[in-house]
Amino acid sequence: MAPLGSRATGGSTEMLRFATAGSVDDGKSTLIGRLLLETKQIFEDQLEAVERTSRDKGFDYTNLALLTDGLRAEREQGITIDVAYRYFATPRRKFIIADTPGHVQYTRNMVTGASTADLALVLIDARKGVLEQSRRHAVIASLLQVKHLVLCVNKMDLVDFDEGRYDEICAEFVDFAAKLDIDDLTFIPISALLGDNVVQHSHNTPWYEGPTLLHHLEHVYIGSDRNLIDARFPVQYVIRPMSHEHHDYRGYAGEVASGIFRPGDEVVVLPTGFSTTIAGIDEYGGPIPEAFPPMSVSIRLADDLDVSRGDMLCRPNNMPTVTQDVDAMICWFSERPLRVGGTYLIKHTTRTARVRVQQLNYRLDVNTLHRDESHGSLAMNDMGRIGLRAAVPLFVDEYRRNRRTGSFILVDEATFETVGAGMVLGSAP
Amino acid sequence: MTTQLTHLEALEAEAIHIIREVAAEFEKPVMLFSGGKDSAVMLRLAEKAFWPARIPFPVMHVDTGHNFDEVYDYRDRRVAELGIQLVVASVQDSIDQGRVVEETGPRASRNRLQTVTLLDAIAEHGFDAVFGGGRRDEEKARAKERVFSFRDDFGQWDPKNQRPELWNLYNGKHRKGEHIRVFPLSNWTELDIWQYVADDDVELPSIYYAHRRKVFRRDGMLLAVTPYITLMDGEEPEELQVRFRTVGDASCTGAVESSAATVEQVIQEVAASRLTERGATRADDRISEAGMEDRKREGYF
Ligand SMILES: Nc1nc2c(ncn2[C@@H]2O[C@H](COP(=O)(O)OP(=O)(O)O)[C@@H](O)[C@H]2O)c(=O)[nH]1
Numbered sequence A: 001m002a003p004l005g006s007r008a009t010g011g012s013t014e015m016l017r018f019a020t021a022g023s024v025d026d027g028k029s030t031l032i033g034r035l036l037l038e039t040k041q042i043f044e045d046q047l048e049a050v051e052r053t054s055r056d057k058g059f060d061y062t063n064l065a066l067l068t069d070g071l072r073a074e075r076e077q078g079i080t081i082d083v084a085y086r087y088f089a090t091p092r093r094k095f096i097i098a099d100t101p102g103h104v105q106y107t108r109n110m111v112t113g114a115s116t117a118d119l120a121l122v123l124i125d126a127r128k129g130v131l132e133q134s135r136r137h138a139v140i141a142s143l144l145q146v147k148h149l150v151l152c153v154n155k156m157d158l159v160d161f162d163e164g165r166y167d168e169i170c171a172e173f174v175d176f177a178a179k180l181d182i183d184d185l186t187f188i189p190i191s192a193l194l195g196d197n198v199v200q201h202s203h204n205t206p207w208y209e210g211p212t213l214l215h216h217l218e219h220v221y222i223g224s225d226r227n228l229i230d231a232r233f234p235v236q237y238v239i240r241p242m243s244h245e246h247h248d249y250r251g252y253a254g255e256v257a258s259g260i261f262r263p264g265d266e267v268v269v270l271p272t273g274f275s276t277t278i279a280g281i282d283e284y285g286g287p288i289p290e291a292f293p294p295m296s297v298s299i300r301l302a303d304d305l306d307v308s309r310g311d312m313l314c315r316p317n318n319m320p321t322v323t324q325d326v327d328a329m330i331c332w333f334s335e336r337p338l339r340v341g342g343t344y345l346i347k348h349t350t351r352t353a354r355v356r357v358q359q360l361n362y363r364l365d366v367n368t369l370h371r372d373e374s375h376g377s378l379a380m381n382d383m384g385r386i387g388l389r390a391a392v393p394l395f396v397d398e399y400r401r402n403r404r405t406g407s408f409i410l411v412d413e414a415t416f417e418t419v420g421a422g423m424v425l426g427s428a429p
Numbered sequence B: 001m002t003t004q005l006t007h008l009e010a011l012e013a014e015a016i017h018i019i020r021e022v023a024a025e026f027e028k029p030v031m032l033f034s035g036g037k038d039s040a041v042m043l044r045l046a047e048k049a050f051w052p053a054r055i056p057f058p059v060m061h062v063d064t065g066h067n068f069d070e071v072y073d074y075r076d077r078r079v080a081e082l083g084i085q086l087v088v089a090s091v092q093d094s095i096d097q098g099r100v101v102e103e104t105g106p107r108a109s110r111n112r113l114q115t116v117t118l119l120d121a122i123a124e125h126g127f128d129a130v131f132g133g134g135r136r137d138e139e140k141a142r143a144k145e146r147v148f149s150f151r152d153d154f155g156q157w158d159p160k161n162q163r164p165e166l167w168n169l170y171n172g173k174h175r176k177g178e179h180i181r182v183f184p185l186s187n188w189t190e191l192d193i194w195q196y197v198a199d200d201d202v203e204l205p206s207i208y209y210a211h212r213r214k215v216f217r218r219d220g221m222l223l224a225v226t227p228y229i230t231l232m233d234g235e236e237p238e239e240l241q242v243r244f245r246t247v248g249d250a251s252c253t254g255a256v257e258s259s260a261a262t263v264e265q266v267i268q269e270v271a272a273s274r275l276t277e278r279g280a281t282r283a284d285d286r287i288s289e290a291g292m293e294d295r296k297r298e299g300y301f
Helices: A028-038 A044-056 A064-068 A072-077 A107-115 A132-143 A163-177 A213-219 B007-025 B037-050 B069-082 B091-096 B114-125 B190-200 B263-272 B277-281 B291-298
Strands: A014-021 A084-089 A093-099 A119-125 A148-154 A184-189 A232-234 A237-239 A251-255 A266-270 A275-283 A296-301 A312-314 A321-332 A343-348 A351-364 A383-396 A407-411 A418-427 B029-032 B059-063 B086-090 B129-131 B148-151 B179-182 B211-218 B221-224 B238-244 B254-257
Touching (some): A014 A028, A014 A107, A014 A132, A014 B007, A028 A064, A028 A084, A028 A093, A028 A213, A107 A132, A107 A321, A107 A418, A132 A148, A148 A213, A296 B007, A321 A351, A383 A418, B007 B129, B029 B037, B037 B069, B037 B190, B059 B091, B059 B114, B086 B091, B221 B254
Parallel strands (some): A014 A093, A014 A119, B029 B129, B059 B086
Antiparallel strands (some): A084 A093, A266 A275, A266 A312, A275 A296, A343 A351, A343 A407, B148 B179, B238 B254
8 A cells, every 4th residue: 555645756847738630641640650650659560560561651751640540441541530549658758649630520529639638739721821720729728728839830841931921821720810819829830751850859950949839838837727726526426335344434535636635624415505525535545635626636525514426525715607598609520400499418527407599699610710690500510509408407617627527428328429519608598 | 845746656647547447436346357467556546546445346367277376376365355355257168158169270369368358257247347458559459449448238338439539537537338348557558567566566476587487489589488388390498597467368468588587676677678568578469569459349358
């Protein structure tokens, strides 16, 4: 058993999750292949397989993109269909890449990848400049509150590493990004194929003084991205040992959604509204002095209250909005369009409930940010603003402020498909 | 005090969240436990998730009957320590009942037969959630697998029709007869597993560490000399110092020459390794580029 309160030591590196997006052929797979190769994540047998396939297909050079094509249908069609997760590490950080395919119809993949990302990396082909799809990727990253956006202007080798061309693309993008909610925007001129400014500084871009891509990924500060202010603890599971040794133990297990909890804190239990204090917070083996996101812990309360899954602990002077009417942005995933008046299951924190779609305010054009109020429904890959009425109260915060208590999914009651992903704007009027 | 988790702590927290979510939402979960390092870590995480209570579901071993004794010993010891129920789904029983036909010849392996045994056991016990120790970094087809991975009533996986998975919200809805495979270690790499084993003192079967063993060379791999495998002409047994990087059917799991006798030494070796663990040591994964995808579609782990 680990000593009480002790934490793992060996891997004392941080984790950074990022999503990659780009239009088809902008070089996303090549870039990921290069990052993996240069950080020595590619094993000889993998590289040999890719070299063999490249030769068999008659390519002039080893196609690093093949390192990441997973499923047979993808290899056959030569495109990436689904989000894939990839891993690499440097001594500073462990990275999780959500590699999201960039076809027109796959907004849902980008939304999925961005939902867990600290950073989004968007590729632009230097010859083509800022395309409609590049704009869409930036819009989605901003809607999903990905705090850091990196724009890689790729294929610089094909424009002779021209500073003017690079500046032009950056300027155009900055103009557009001004309309978005992006805290941190970084531009890097690269050649994924040749490796310029990916891991090594390029001699071809003496005019560029910024970091290489890898250096930026290793150093970008993400420590303040989490919400450590608003204490929210959705109860996930009740631990009751039913053993002689721990006869009276009752722990409320869950993941800290936001804020910091400490023993002695006064807390309110929603929805009942009873207040009590935290008697102790446990991890395996015993009590710990505090819990912050995204720790999975178990909280003991001073009073015997009726608390179960789906309830939430918070602080008396800082509570989420308790409401049955939710105003939200939604991204629609299903081939069956969103039905106004239709009912769905909502999964929000650890609560699952029925909801009815009361109204569709507008459909958002993710390329232009235009709001189309004449639309009667949302089709697959559409985004729009809706009003929901839930059968039970939900404990929500605005997604901008709290990714955990501001996000939800909708599930079709008949097919059990995940049909939508929602971000709370507030409580509907 | 810092409010930042290390990457291993973050991975641990995520896995515990996933395991608890299943315990809360499913009626009859089961955790696959082969005695391999991934399932050893997964079981350890389950132990932590419910402490001080017992793990509220059984574990299941799909047993080819071709396992190393050290692995059986380890399995039984862990199950006893945790006071949980062990379900053994036996490939031998499936063969005896005529559900599958044993492969023949010197390259015969029971690896592929496991799928039928696994699916039969899931149906027989009515398990609705099955935890597996699969990692996305293991293999290309796995890189696209969801944490909650839906299986139809034939136990099949449809990689082109997966539910999108966002934030930490998992959709486990299914009908009777269907089930969900759950992968709490999705985001772990081989190195993460070993670092966790070191940091947390996770016990593993002794065959993961260097020991002397009679082996022979086949297809560039070192296979153990066991009663379950027939040597072909020209294959000479020799005694070498080896360890295993994965634990599976003894007939198709290769050893690597190694002097790494402690977890720290293993970590150094893994970090310096130039071959994937499956590429180096799993004959079953060398079948074809799409081998794993095909087996996963059928319902494999
Ligand atoms: N010249 C040049 N070609 C590149 C570069 N990056 C990618 N490519 C090529 O562009 C094509 C598409 O790249 P790929 O990585 O498959 O694009 P994806 O569809 O975004 O994944 C391939 O032929 C790559 O070799 C680059 O930096 N320079």
